[in-house]
Amino acid sequence: MLDDIFSVVRQRWGSSSPEKDDSKKPDIPKDLLFKCPRCGSVSFSEEFNANGKVCPSCNYHSRLSARERLDITIDKGTLEELDRGMVSKNPIDFPGYEAKQQALRASTGLKDAVITGKAKIRGRDIVIIVMDSHFLMASMGSVVGEKIARAFEYATEHRLPVIAFTASGGARMQEGIVSLMQMAKTSGAVALHSEAGLLYITVMTDPTTGGVTASFASLGDIIIAEPKVLIGFAGRRVIEGTIRQKLPDEFQSAEFMLENGFVDMIVERKKMRRTLAHLLALHEDKGGLHNE
């Protein structure tokens, strides 16, 4: 599917693109089939889509676009998006970064890798943060960092809970050290929200890694993960290179994180909205002792 998107971009920009030339491969209609990256089984896209983009064989919860995520999570028509038009500059003059961003904006319809806004879940007001791995693997640069920090600041000011659906390959290499500093910026905004006594729920989706795991994603009061998704700090291949052996499939999975104590619960996509609504309700009444 992504290949098709890129071919549209190539036509639109009318120039040669660094993407691989797929013309020599046999002509398989990829749109019709989904091959699960976890268990390798192949299913019809129709069945896979009807199942909420969850692998029918192994229950791997595959990646959604931010729009798809919002559609199945928040009450229809309630999103008031924040900082919609924000786009990144090129802080370390990284060659080709502007062009790359422009191409991705055309193909994904996103300005960068995160959508933030005020919304409702079953009538309850929240601030929602949804990362989209289709934009530079949702790496965290200036825009991702700034929009997330502002979302938390907005929530602190308006005394709202925050729900963040995380997905990220980590830092955005093209922004160098500026990218690293977004970890401090976002975590600082989480701290102020937390000190105000407000609820922050993280939902870790595929993949939550690197600098996002090592900052705001790991700081939720409650941390939920979708089944079978990848969660970790270091890249798997980096670790395999260090220890010189293959790692088991379960390594850095949601289940691995639950077992090791870094995730509160694993929740299936079809139960997510219900679960979030319940957790929001549980935090509305502050408990007898603190009622004013």
Place this chain on the structure above:
Amino acid sequence: MSDKTASQRLDIIRMKGRPTVNDYIPLVFDDFFELHGDRLYGDDGAVKGGIAYFKGTPVTVIAQVKGRNLDENKASNFGMPHPEGYRKALRLAKQAEKFHRPVICLIDTAGAFCGVEAEQRGQGEAIARDIMEFMRLKTPVISIILGEGGSGGALALGVCDELAMLENAIYSVISPRGFASLLWKDASREREAADIMHITAEDLKELKVCDYIINEPAEGAHTDPQAAAAAISDYIFSALQRKFQKGLDELLNERYNKFRAIGEFTE
């Protein structure tokens, strides 16, 4: 200040004899008492922490240990901390807050250790927690990068009121080697990578990540560790003077805004 390229500076900080925290701590501080352990899992030799006097004032020192020889490196895992190292740092930082001691962080790491056990014990969570807690720590925090400041593993001790770098130190989102292997699938092009990554003290001062550059002796700190230590002492003294003058709210607001302001975008 000399106008060396990033790759030339990389050579200097990797030079045998480059002073480490094991050299600097006795030269900069008096009566250093080392404190061990994170009270949760173990004691990480990659992070050395303790209490000492700095010119008569009690301070907490938290330092990443690059070894000077193979034995030291075995004990300190070549300066790459595990989660228990970051949790020890946090324990000592909270202790410093309780007793109103400023915290001096000395950063010198290629990065947090990447391994199976580090993942099992929550490397990501440990770093995240440090970043968040240091942001709100109710006592002055001064961080100094001595050599390598590698990614999140360095940032965990780099959320501070002032960040200084030794003249030849570097600070980067990924090691030049890692960058080369990502970008060109060729780790051997690390020097080339270093030169385009904007990782020198001067680059970082321009990007407002680094606040002060501490001059080294002409050919590098290894040629005169005493002089380098004296320059570090002078810097810490002046930084503490600046921070002691501030009220707590002002200190914490300025710390938050220092990081809040970094990022380049248009709306």
